[in-house]
Amino acid sequence: MRIGLTYNLKEEALTGVSADNEAGEEFDNIATIEGLCEVIVSLGHEPVKLGFGLGILEKISREKIDFVFNIAEGQGSRNRESHVPSILEMAGIPYSGSDALTLGLALDKIVAKKIIRAAGVPTPAYRQVSGPSEVYLSDKGLKYPLITKPSWEGSSKGIYNSSKAYTKKELDSSLSLLFSKYPGQPILVEEYIEGREVTLGIIGNNPASVLGIMEITNRSSKEKDFFYSLQVKRRWKELVNYTVNPDIPGNLLEEIKYYSLRAFKEFGCRDLARVDFKISRENKPYLLEINPLPGLSCEYSDLVILARQCGWKYEGLISEIINQAFCRYGLKNSGIKFNPVLHGKV
Numbered sequence: 554m555r556i557g558l559t560y561n562l563k564e565e566a567l568t569g570v571s572a573d574n575e576a577g578e579e580f581d582n583i584a585t586i587e588g589l590c591e592v593i594v595s596l597g598h599e600p601v602k603l604g605f606g607l608g609i610l611e612k613i614s615r616e617k618i619d620f621v622f623n624i625a626e627g628q629g630s631r632n633r634e635s636h637v638p639s640i641l642e643m644a645g646i647p648y649s650g651s652d653a654l655t656l657g658l659a660l661d662k663i664v665a666k667k668i669i670r671a672a673g674v675p676t677p678a679y680r681q682v683s684g685p686s687e688v689y690l691s692d693k694g695l696k697y698p699l700i701t702k703p704s705w706e707g708s709s710k711g712i713y714n715s716s717k718a719y720t721k722k723e724l725d726s727s728l729s730l731l732f733s734k735y736p737g738q739p740i741l742v743e744e745y746i747e748g749r750e751v752t753l754g755i756i757g758n759n760p761a762s763v764l765g766i767m768e769i770t771n772r773s774s775k776e777k778d779f780f781y782s783l784q785v786k787r788r789w790k791e792l793v794n795y796t797v798n799p800d801i802p803g804n805l806l807e808e809i810k811y812y813s814l815r816a817f818k819e820f821g822c823r824d825l826a827r828v829d830f831k832i833s834r835e836n837k838p839y840l841l842e843i844n845p846l847p848g849l850s851c852e853y854s855d856l857v858i859l860a861r862q863c864g865w866k867y868e869g870l871i872s873e874i875i876n877q878a879f880c881r882y883g884l885k886n887s888g889i890k891f892n893p894v895l896h897g898k899v
């Protein structure tokens with residue numbers, strides 16, 4: 554099969570702008586794309602780099618693409634992750650991962666919280682602040698400390714060490730920073746949950762299953778107010794410890810797994826996802842967000858780190874995602890050549 558890859562490159566987003574710009578934070582580097590191409594070749598297929606933008610439509614037909622492996626984050630709006638899946642669906646091309654609606658629902662953190670709540674899954678109390686005229690209401694009914702986040706970003710974009718606010722004054726200054734950095738984007742103000750943080754990998758369809766659970770902890774005990782901010786994510790090698798199968802009481806672990814699978818189903822996710830939780834000091838879990846388009850860098854992406862610590866090779870993880878997508882489209886027996894060594898657990 555000819556498998557196209559859709560993606561956004563960091564290099565392209567950063568052209569001509571200052572180094573601290575966050576625009577390319579979620580985008581991929583070329584090493585990730587090359588790594589995915591290698592796996593596709595090892596599975597007996599031909600990879601074709603499609604990139605991003607309206608041009609992919611013409612490339613798909615010129616290059617006779619049979620299937621697309623999609624990791625494109627897109628640019629410009631809360632529909633950005635939905636652009637490529639929509640185009641592929643219109644063109645009748647099967648692709649990996651969730652569809653446009655799921656990606657859009659999960660990307661908008663405020664819409665996502667409404668779905669999470671309606672599903673009976675606990676998530677921190679919050680308010681939406683849509684613009685400066687609503688700032689006076691930003692902490693109404695909420696308990697400090699609070700955290701501010703732009704609604705439609707990922708990879709901790711707009712989430713800084715200073716985003717945790719203990720007072721209205723601190724909250725106001727976080728809000729005005731976000732209004733200037735992310736103009737036109739509503740801000741999510743959420744109760745900050747003190748306690749442990751875990752992320753879960755999910756893989757499969759009908760039924761999906763939990764691939765593993767990983768705790769994110771502070772490697773340098775110096776930082777008291779540690780959370781997975783943009784600054785911390787950028788210096789993950791130095792600042793973060795990743796531990797799979799953390800010591801979590803049995804009932805709580807089952808509850809977290811149940812909530813993550815519930816969210817996967819409720820959002821209509823396909824093939825893969827990652828779900829972030831905080832666990833309060835009282836051992837109550839709170840779902841922060843579900844990521845139906847998690848990063849797949851073999852170096853720094855949480856899902857890949859988690860899978861590796863659970864015994865999966867990178868090739869095994871990627872081929873399993875492709876396998877899941879192929880199964881959905883009934884493609885399993887039409888051309889795929891699984892390598893039993895690469896496929897599945899090591």
Ligand SMILES: Nc1ncnc2c1ncn2[C@@H]1O[C@H](COP(=O)(O)OP(=O)(O)O)[C@@H](O)[C@H]1O
Pocket residue numbers: 677700702706707708709710712743744745746747750780781782829831841842
């Ligand atoms: N309500 C919260 N309480 C405590 N920490 C939070 C909360 N919301 C976010 N964080 C911290 O900020 C990080 C990024 O937030 P998240 O909602 O997962 O956004 P992103 O899409 O950027 O990953 C989390 O991994 C966590 O460390």
Ligand SMILES: [Mg+2]
Pocket residue numbers: 708709829842
């Ligand atoms: Mg997150």
